[in-house]
């Protein structure tokens with residue numbers, strides 16, 4: 297099968313970094329048409345810079361990286377330096393990127409790419425707040441039926457929330473954008489906390505990256521070490537969830553995952569539960585299913601894939 301053409305929409309973030317590395321290390325499965333940065337974990341000035349740092353680390357400075365929206369559609373930006381550090385990529389020191397930012401706005405790139413490729417041939421992979429994707433849909437509704445699929449990291453049902461008691465970070469930051477995307481009619485696969493909390497960076501799994509003896513392997517080990525401290529303290533878990541790489545792993549090896557087609561709606565009104573992904577897991581309404589909501593993963597298989605691919609870089 298020809299590699300799947302994707303756009304990664306991202307707010308790096310250490311787990312975003314691992315997702316991007318996994319995609320760039322997998323040319324037989326994935327062709328990265330471009331990376332679009334959005335404000336999220338840290339402000340846009342840092343996410344677009346971090347995306348370029350990651351491409352250079354992967355030895356792919358020719359990758360096109362675009363800067364997108366610097367604030368959510370209707371709200372003030374909420375960031376997550378308490379998880380990712382001041383730069384968003386805290387942990388190991390990395391040099392400032394040499395590769396340039398691509399000219400033009402990320403939203404225009406998303407629109408033009410979907411218009412210029414055959415309908416149904418480009419998959420969108422959002423792993424940050426959905427501001428760029430929703431803006432593209434609002435500005436150019438003709439692109440919606442041209443999207444092959446949206447595979448995103450966001451939301452939760454059984455795990456409920458990580459930034460508030462009832463909301464996951466990516467959805468909480470821009471709930472209006474998430475609402476537009478979930479109502480769009482595009483085919484959507486969701487990697488919620490219910491599945492990402494099952495792919496934990498245990499000691500032996502991090503050591504496998506370190507043992508590669510490569511610059512990238514060491515970086516991944518140190519990033520996940522940094523990122524992990526917060527989650528271990530918070531959840532008392534064995535390690536940190538590698539949220540965003542689940543999106544890319546799904547594209548490469550969907551058999552590692554399973555879930556249910558359900559209706560998902562986004563809470564945009566309540567102060568108490570803002571950004572909640574209300575998933576009709578038990579089918580108690582007659583609301584039509586609009587997303588494949590993943591909740592199970594073969595974590596050992598996931599890390600075997602990740603380790604093999606990162607080892608190539």
Ligand code: BDR
Pocket residue numbers: 309310311312337376379423424449458464465466539540
């Ligand atoms: C999501 O929020 C970000 O902090 C991570 O990069 C991930 O995309 C997890 O809730």
Ligand code: CA
Pocket residue numbers: 306307308309311312337423424540
């Ligand atoms: Ca992210």
